[in-house]
Amino acid sequence: MTRTTPKEDSMAETVHHTEAQDPTNVTNPEHTSHHIVTPAQYGLVFGTLLILTGVTAAVAFIPLGWANPVVALFIACFKACIVVLFFMHAKYQSRLIKMTIGSGIFMFLSLIVMTLSDYISRSWGLW
Amino acid sequence: MDNTVATEHPHTHETAVHVEHEHIALPQHRHHFETVEQQREAGSFGMWLFLLTEIMFFGGLFFAYLLYRNWYYAAFASASETLSIQIGTANTAILITSGFFMALAVWAAEVRKKKMLVWTLILTTVFGVAFLGFKYDEYHAKWVEHHIPGAHFDIKDFVNPPINPQTHKPIEDPISPDMAQRTQIFFFLYFAMTGMHALHMIIGVGLLFWLIRRAARGDFSAGYVAPIENFGLYWHFVDIIWLFLYPLLYLINRHPMH
Numbered sequence: 001m002t003r004t005t006p007k008e009d010s011m012a013e014t015v016h017h018t019e020a021q022d023p024t025n026v027t028n029p030e031h032t033s034h035h036i037v038t039p040a041q042y043g044l045v046f047g048t049l050l051i052l053t054g055v056t057a058a059v060a061f062i063p064l065g066w067a068n069p070v071v072a073l074f075i076a077c078f079k080a081c082i083v084v085l086f087f088m089h090a091k092y093q094s095r096l097i098k099m100t101i102g103s104g105i106f107m108f109l110s111l112i113v114m115t116l117s118d119y120i121s122r123s124w125g126l127w
Numbered sequence: 128m129d130n131t132v133a134t135e136h137p138h139t140h141e142t143a144v145h146v147e148h149e150h151i152a153l154p155q156h157r158h159h160f161e162t163v164e165q166q167r168e169a170g171s172f173g174m175w176l177f178l179l180t181e182i183m184f185f186g187g188l189f190f191a192y193l194l195y196r197n198w199y200y201a202a203f204a205s206a207s208e209t210l211s212i213q214i215g216t217a218n219t220a221i222l223i224t225s226g227f228f229m230a231l232a233v234w235a236a237e238v239r240k241k242k243m244l245v246w247t248l249i250l251t252t253v254f255g256v257a258f259l260g261f262k263y264d265e266y267h268a269k270w271v272e273h274h275i276p277g278a279h280f281d282i283k284d285f286v287n288p289p290i291n292p293q294t295h296k297p298i299e300d301p302i303s304p305d306m307a308q309r310t311q312i313f314f315f316l317y318f319a320m321t322g323m324h325a326l327h328m329i330i331g332v333g334l335l336f337w338l339i340r341r342a343a344r345g346d347f348s349a350g351y352v353a354p355i356e357n358f359g360l361y362w363h364f365v366d367i368i369w370l371f372l373y374p375l376l377y378l379i380n381r382h383p384m385h
Contacts, residue, residue: 034164036237037230046227050220053373057216060378072374080367087230087363089356097171104179108186115190 035092045086052079155351167353174357178364185368188320192375195312201302202309204380205285208299209274210317211265215377218261219369225254226366229359236355241348244355248342251362252335255328262325269314276315282307317376324372327365334358 056075060068085091090101160166196203232247273281285307288297338358341347347355 034167036234039231039234042227042230042234045230046223049223049227053216053219053223056374056378057212060212060374060381063382068378068380069374072378073371076371076374079370083226083363083367083370087226087366088360089233093171094168096168097175100172100175100179104175104182107179108182111183111186112190112193116193119194 035089037086037089037092041086045082048082049079154349155353170353170357171360174360178360181364185320185323188316188323189371189375192316192320195309195316196379199306199309199312202285202306203313205299205302205307206274206310206313206317207376207379208381209272209284210377211268212377212381214261214265215373218258219373221254221258221261222366222369225251225258226363228254229362233352233356233359236342236347236352239348239350241342241345244342244347245339248335248339252332252339255332255335259325259328259332262321266318269318274310274314275318276311280311280314282310285310320372320376324365324368327368331358331362331365334361 052075056072059071059075062068064071084101090098155166156163157166160169228247228250232244232251235241235244235247269275272284273279274284282304285302286304288299288301290296291298335358338347338354341354
């Protein structure tokens with residue numbers, strides 16, 4: 001028995017994974033084929049983020065009334081999404097991690113909506 | 128009898144070697160994890176849980192902002208105008224650049240490029256510190272203008288806005304003294320939110336110094352990337368907070384100069 005190097009080891013794992021036909025991680029929940037995001041992908045995300053920053057600043061000077069904050073927040077959410085998906089590798093993580101991120105955002109939004117509905121309903125018509 | 132033991136011995140020995148191989152494949156592999164993958168997954172999971180508590184923490188501040196902005200919109204719009212959009216936008220770009228180098232650092236660690244890892248971490252730090260430098264400049268300007276909530280706060284810029292020498296008109300619409308007092312709420316939230324964000328940055332820069340030292344020693348260029356990866360998650364999270372702070376604080380009611 002000779003020890004295999006980590007590299008050979010991971011290759012063996014990959015073969016095992018394809019043989020198992022387990023795309024949804026059922027038989028081996030911890031196993032995620034480890035994906036490395038390339039610098040080219042990072043560069044693309046970086047460029048998009050910079051362009052969108054310019055767009056947000058420019059749109060803020062166009063009077064759109066109520067739509068101004070909506071547009072600004074929409075762009076901010078989009079930027080946050082691509083940061084989470086690519087810079088933070090969420091796109092290539094296991095279902096457990098994806099579920100964790102999703103539940104956190106859901107929890108945050110629930111708290112906002114519940115607290116806000118309390119404020120709105122207590123002084124009904126006075127806001 | 129002796130023979131039996133002799134023939135069985137190599138077998139048990141072989142099993143022991145096999146088990147050892149499975150459990151101590153890499154130096155960073157802790158014995159309580161079945162596989163290195165499991166260890167890595169548990170690490171990311173833990174980091175994400177921490178970041179979720181951070182979302183809740185900043186969430187309280189964002190909620191306070193949402194509420195007071197609805198109640199005292201005129202004060203928020205007027206106070207937001209006094210922030211420098213140039214510095215705010217430049218700082219957003221600087222922070223994004225810092226995040227980009229952090230992302231490259233994770234890649235460098237994955238592909239085991241030690242030199243690139245050290246340099247990308249250094250660039251991440253440099254842009255992070257540049258952000259904090261601009262932030263200091265902005266805070267100082269608020270101090271000079273008496274726009275820090277408290278005993279020395281001055282509402283004159285909001286009740287009686289300065290006149291633009293070119294157009295001979297006030298640079299923004301004046302608001303009532305009562306509403307002008309409410310601008311203190313905006314500035315309180317501005318300092319609380321950006322201050323808490325800056326504190327996260329300062330902690331991050333401290334951690335970066337530690338990571339640079341370890342990276343230079345070669346700790347992360349032999350297949351062990353978890354500390355770099357998890358710090359990356361933290362750094363990107365801090366970036367995301369700023370991506371929301373920027374439009375909410377700087378861009379409430381921008382308009383072409385009167």
